[in-house]
Amino acid sequence: MFNQKNSRRFFLQGAASLAACAALQPATAQSRFPSKPITLVVPFAPGGNVDIVARSLGVPLTKLVGQSVIVENRAGGGGAVGTGTVARAEPDGHTLLVATPGQLGTLPEIIKLPYKADSLMPVALLSRTPVVVVVRANDTRFKTAADFVKAAKAAKQGVTVGHAGPGSPNHLALLQFEDSAKAQVNAVPYKGSGPALVDLIGGQIDAVVDQITSSTPHIKSGALRAVMVLGPQAGGLLASVPTLSQLGLPAFDATTFVGAFAPKGTPAANVASLQGWISKSVAQPEFSNVIRDLGSEPVGDTGAALQRLVDGEVTLAAQMVRQGRLKAD
Template sequence: MTVPSGAQNRFPWKPITLVVPFAPGGNVDIVARSLGVPLTKWVGQSVIVDNRAGGGGAVGTSTVARAEADGHTLLVATPGQLGTLPEIIKTPYKADSLVPVAVLSRTPVVVVVRANDPRFKTAADFIKAVKSTSQGVAVGHAGPGSPNHLALLQFEDSAQAQVNAVPYKGSGPALVDLMGGQIDAVIDQITSSTPHIKGGALRALMVLGPQAGGLLASVPTQAQLGLPVFDATTFVGVFAPKATPAANVASLHEWITKSVAQPEFTNVIRDLGSEPVGEGGAALQRLVSGEVALATRMVKQGRLKAD
């Protein structure tokens, strides 16, 4: 690509594209679109959201890994797209193929059941059923290698029991089957479940991580229930192609951090049940490294596979 005359001294010199490796309407997509509004003000260019769904996030992630390394094409995704997917499927990229720029948001992961299910009035009821039901309590998740799937595997370790895990292509179909009575529970990011909890169809039984506020303020954590603690909180971050100049990455970090503090972003994120973060690339790298370690362990145990 021919760089415009003098552009080396005025990044960015064209619109910024935020590639989302999932279909429109989900948590990551909403976070990216919410970021785009205030980010436009700081970069002085248009910010475009480009949804490239497929392969559990591998298609969109590959797109950015192959993009021109100038900072104009960025990935908005969870650390799992870099830390987990390459461990379970063949991807044209590795965990270090992109450089972390900033953490945008964090989202609690919860166990949800039907609000009118008489078997699970409390989280203790659910844990007791998981440990005592020989056929296994049917628990849905958003698909192999998803943050919700990894949370389910960690829950099994914590409860020292095995559920009847039911994979879906996203949280939406899993929640539909839960409300229809086809499964018993779903491990989900609160953003997907919030409308159904507020509407009275579902109830959050347990937070799989630190105590959360808002809608989950009265929902117990596994620590409060006497289970070994793990943190399944889901994060969304921004990544750039690996060879992006350090000066451009630094500028992007500064602009993104300012954007995450703006009401246009924070109000939307909190309405979803998430929290804005705004931490830098080092924090995001630690999250990716944690995903790699967790996925590697689950693969070695034979519990994490592509299908």
């Protein structure tokens, strides 16, 4: 039978236990990841290849992480604005950059950036995509790839070609095309492929160097036509589209890759979790089917594989800067 003294003792013990549990709760909450929605920052305007990859990833990733996945477009500076946003974000894994290796490999070589190249760390490789030259389907000047090459070589800056911004893979591919074809086009930078394609369809420019992913819907609709592949022979919509080597021009491979990056200092455990979730997401039909239907290829490789691509971009960009072929617009 409890007396008043015993009751008081048990009350104090219970209160102490509750206090100890309360003290442990913040630590437990802090160790849980993710503890809030994950934001995927795309450093280009909506409608381009990177944006499509990020939005396709968000669907299966949401199911795996148990939190909402938000896609946020921060266009500008050839990807520098959005990349800088992630570089300055809290390094906890809740904010990721979805971009090409060029944002860390090429941009630092040509413009002053609001971030350092080592301010971000690779998490996972998402996809690879052929790069093409697209024109309006009803443009009779460019019935064939040879017609386009001839026009590009005929007059200095006689053909106006859009790309996704300074230092973007499209920009780099366009410069390599000029070298290969010994041509000089009027290059017009945009804040992503989406706005460039809109202007192409509207007749403001003659062509766009683009990843097939963002051009596919317009090719299928009959508005645009791919005239050449800037890389190896591809299948699907591009099965009959000639490559540079088939045109007798010096070949190069402008295949682009999209990966996920996290702010430097993100805990290794969180990076490992993200890499695992992303790898599983890339294999899900919500991602893989969409990406394949648009002419791209899901990859789902490691951060180390993505870092090797960044290193390759650094080498190529530095070489082209020395040659005077790569400049900020």
